[in-house]
Amino acid sequence: MELRLYDTLSREKRTFVPLDAKEVRMYVCGPTVYDFAHIGNARPVIVFDVLFRLLRHLYGEAHVKYVRNITDVDDKINDRAARDFPGLPLNEAIRKVTEQTGRQFHADVDALGALRPSVEPRATEHIGEMREIIERLVAGGFAYAAEDHVLFSPQAMNAANSGLPRYGALSNRSLDEMVAGARVDVAPYKKGNTDFVLWKPSKPGEPSWPSPAGITAQGRPGWHVECSAMAWKHLGEHFDIHGGGIDLVFPHHENEVAQTCCAFHRERMANYWMHNGFLQVESEKMSKSLGNFVTIHELLADWPGEVLRLNMLKTHYRSPIDWTMKSLEESAKTLDDWYRVAADVVPGKPAPSVVEPLLDDLNTPLAIAALHGLRGSDVGALAGSLRLLGFLSESAAQWEGRKQQASGVDAKEVERLISERTAARARKDFAESDRIRDLLAAMGVAIKDSKEGTTWEVAR
């Protein structure tokens, strides 16, 4: 069976045919490292990790190249640096912010069971490529310098009309309407009100680099051109898959396409544009003002990363998802069960009943339903399938031990109470045995009696 993926540009599911089966190439927009990543940021990380794993399964581990960038030059970073480290020179403070945040991001996504991408380029290490693209755009008449800025003109792009995509095609907008509907307060140096920034001057003390397009003042890149440059450097002018959150379709991805296609005179940048849907928290939009801003870091204090991962994959990646505590509890329960029955068995090959839904535009909910089916029929295939999806990274004992550790329960004390209870039961002193059971329950310990004896675990 073949892989089919939904492409935002053509607005249909299409059979996936890689440009080069020896090197399948995927780019996903990564974080801007200025603060803890929130649970919404985790969605593309997890979704495209599943796709990465699936592609490796299909084409071989050595034949998939996954690039996810780190944006480490940005206004928000500058603001954060100035606020958090007022005593330091700005550039030093910025380095602290990006290093700390980058480290935290890696810790978070590792815990979510996401494989590291093949390459994680940093924007600040690709300024040369950005300047190159900008120079090409200026030379081609698609961009111009004005007051130390370089601006891209979508109108020039659509006027060229020769082997280029139409600006607006990806986000399904007409440039004319955008011109008409644009805000009034357009910067005076812009020729057209839809022109966007490729390069801008740096304020004193901010990170800065020599400017392109004959500008003498030092400057820094705009956001959109960073991704064009990093994708070009690591994947070439034309590659297979470009992914990100649906909110990035416009303007970010629309502008990326414009920059890359105009710089290299191409009709396409990526053959498949994939976008994950939005996430709400307890039926509300996540925002700092509502106070429901949930970071991955905070959630990881209460839940194993795989619980967050499963919770995310229970919904199809293009559908909206409502992130709730109830749903997390359910996911935790499911994983407890899978760990119990499958973590320590020899994994078999991933089952077709699991792989086939994945081949149909990453239908993870249907794949998960198939896992429930395997649970009763073939635990070897269950184990293999779970591993394909990035689960079962530890043993059953480690899984249980982690819960125990997080709860702070004293295992020795529990064992002592259980043997007391066993003795009480043996002499039919049920009042005493029930008292001990209640005591353990109050400690957060759940008892399980069976013919082989009594076991226990930390109740969640």
Add this chain to the structure above:
RNA sequence: GGCCACGUGGCGGAGUGGUUACGCGCCGGUCUGCAAAACCGUUUACUCGGGUUCGAGUCCCGACGUGGCCUCCA
């Protein structure tokens, strides 16, 4: 205002014309000193109004509701 998603049983969530989704919960049973856990079994649905069709949750039109983008928020 423009563009675009989504609306399935108590809850989550698949299903692009025709047989049980699946999971959690509830309920019943087995087990148990009683429970819990485990195992077995069972129940409930397709926002509303039209239309197409032998047949629609599934296609078309409309309404209502929710959400997203149109400001460098995934």
